[in-house]
Amino acid sequence: MNSSFWHQKQTRRWLYQLALLLGLVLLLAWLLSNTLANMKARGIQSGFDFLWANAGFDIGESMIAFDSSEPYWRAFFVGLLNTLRVSVVGIAFCTILGTLIGVGRVSHNALARGLGYAYTELFRNVPVLLQLLIWYVLLVEFMPDSQSPLHFNDWFYLSKNGISFPVPVWDPSVHGLVWDVPIWFDGEITQGISLTPEFLAITLGLSFYTSAFVAEVVRAGIVSVPRGQLEAAKSIGLSNWQTTRQVLLPQAMRVIIPPLTNQYLNLTKNSSLAVAIGYPDLVSISNTALNQTGRAVECIALIMAVYLCLSLGTSALMNAFNQRMAIRER
């Protein structure tokens, strides 16, 4: 009986798996202890205790209030929020733009096809870092000075300091929405919402770049639906909209969603290039923390863990969405 246990194919498979896992864990543990021992031998201090020390530096833009006397972990959190802001806006924007262009690529209109083709080839063949720098230069070099901004109707302001525009806010005194309009005074803008050129450059750059890939994904999805399906839809008298909504899209989605997930992950990870154009994302904040504390291994490990979590989270969401969209086999 014992020998049959050891000779079962199933058992051996499990054992191999276990051995591999154990080997990996041991390898990682050894690498870690080796690194720590070496760092200690060289008098380099290590540990995550620095996260609770005062950060001591200001952050240019932040979604939550941040003061330099707050601890490092909060600075990291501000960086994470800034990264998420770029990712969420970028993902939304590149999906809309990419879908439009992808649909344009298979349109019957030759002009739309040509434009879609040109757009895709242009944006996906120029390195993304270069595109970000171009956007940043465009936004900074060619905009008017903050002392004399372009403005429309005193509602929109455009200058080297970025874009400012009104937002509706809830006013409890009138129990309704009122416009919070930006006010310009001597180069400073208060009220309303202001987007810095750094944020605009990273978001626009990544959105345009990724949308070229999304367009290809969408096009592939549409083309993958067999012609017969559309002809069948037409023959039973479905309208164009009904065909698109009920025949084309459900089948195309199955092909689109998995590669689309990849594009979302790419956009999130590419947001780390923000450091090149001065946007305070997670990597930028971590660079500053790294240099002030010298905890290189810790800071890099922290960034890796955060990006891993972001990527796994995005994948999980997209997989759930994929399951819902998948055709139920009967």
Add this chain to the structure above:
Amino acid sequence: MKCSPIKAALGGAAALGLSVLFSTQAWAGKTLDTIKQRDQMVCGVNTGLAGFGAADSQGKWTGLDVDVCRAVAAAVLGSGDKVRYVPLSAPQRFTALQSGEIDMLSRNTTFTLTRDASLGLHQTAVTFYDGQGFMVPVKGGIKSAKQLKNATVCVQSGTTTEKNLTDFSKANNLAIKPVVFEKLEAANAAYFAGRCKAYTTDASGLASIRSKEAKDPKEHAILPELISKEPLGPLVRRGDDEWFAIVKWVIYGLVEAEEYGITAANIEKLKAESTDPVVMRLLGKSDDTGKLLGLDREWLVRAITTSGNYGEIFERNVGEKTPLALKRGPNAQWAKGGLQYAPPIR
């Protein structure tokens, strides 16, 4: 997931490969021995800061930091040309030194307590006394740093600069908004494009950037306030006190050479004729100071012949006749009211 025996074996092989890759690097012994064996010193320098460390179109490195490297190489290896320069960005520099990629970090680096106490590094001797300042476009009409209320200020990341800026902003209630760039080049470009009201870094760096990067240097002014102390100098790894001593004393030697009037031009003559006991000791004519450092008798002679004394290095790279046009100020000899004071070579 299924796992065949072949996959498991591959995994094992990969693990072995990794372990070879990451195996414990034995402590490289004495830095001096390694350098001599290699017949080359590896020096970490700035990626491009005119006057301190920058490569020209032929790939030749010049600058104050570079001349210090050359002097040390000359003392140790006999020639100032036996140096390989590794350009490093601010966040890279300490890791490069800790990991042994470079022998010495000569990259306008500020000495601070945190760096001294927690990075596993030693700060040698100050080669340049600096302070953080601000540069603004003249047409903006700003005359004092205290006028920078709510201003956006361009900063290069990974430096002591960000913290100083925040401290200054807080102390004066200015609410300055920093825009932080990883690369010096990007920070320069953003400032000159007009993104920021002011640019902040060490005053010497501002002078360098203004002279090299501005379309017209006269359009930019450096404000009078210095908001921090920035003593700059080379760093070495901990754990090799002999090498630490060599770098430190080569710098002191260059400073003392200026104090006693020894220059690259007159050194041969002085060596032959001088009867001043200090000069004779410096040039190895009487005492053999090199022996104590693990070097030969002529170590300082070669260092001075290669780079000149401290004053010559200063004037050649950042002095009043250069585009940076910096005055000696705190970098003058102690006897002339400055801070450069070398402990005696004896």
